[in-house]
Amino acid sequence: MAIYMAEAILHCSIASSTTSAVKVLARRPRSRPEHGCFKTGTARRLHREAAMAWLVLFFAGLFEVVWATAMKMSEGFTKAVPTGIMVAAMLLSFILLAWSMRVLPLGTAYTIWTGIGALGAFIVGVAVFGEPLGFLRIFAALLIVSGLVLMKLATPG
Structure with a gap:
């Protein structure tokens, strides 16, 4: 070596x-x-850790969508099963977010996590709950996506 x-x-x-x-x-x-x-072994390890952190952050965002959806379905925490799913998904989402922050910068990780959650909740709201889909809402969703892409591009590693 x-x-x-x-x-x-x-x-x-x-x-x-x-x-x-x-x-x-x-x-x-x-x-x-x-x-x-x-590429040294350290550099390869750091590259793998960064790639894994981005993947973990993506799943953390998906679990954010799950807990937000379960919260809506719990009808104000009056239904036990959706409330339990919400708590479990919330805990898992936070754990995965915290793990990804070991490698990724705070501002980037938190922005991407909330962006995935916001965009996913928007899509679930339209597809599952029949929320209205207007031009301004679509435009707002596209702005979220563009912000996420720019944040990813602006993050080193």
Whole structure:
């Protein structure tokens, strides 16, 4: 491993047209390079953790939709089953959100989580509860989606 790291440093600091860089390229494993340089084990781990954090955050947002829907179906906490589903989904949503915040920035994670919940609740409201679907509501939903995309693009990693 130390040899590969030393060769990667050499490769990254020498122009690719020199013979030593060509030798490094010829004997390095094909699964290791990224943008012409080796990716260290730490960098791979951080990349995997970030990808997992985004996936976990997505599921946290879906569970937010579940608990919001169950809250609506509980009719003011008068029905036991929807109330129980709401509490369980809320707890799971918060746990997943907290886990994703170990890697993702607070502002990004919370914004994405609430955005997924808001958009999902909007879709469930229209599809399940027959809420009205007008131009301004669709436009507002598109603004939420654009905000989520921009937040994701603006977050490093």
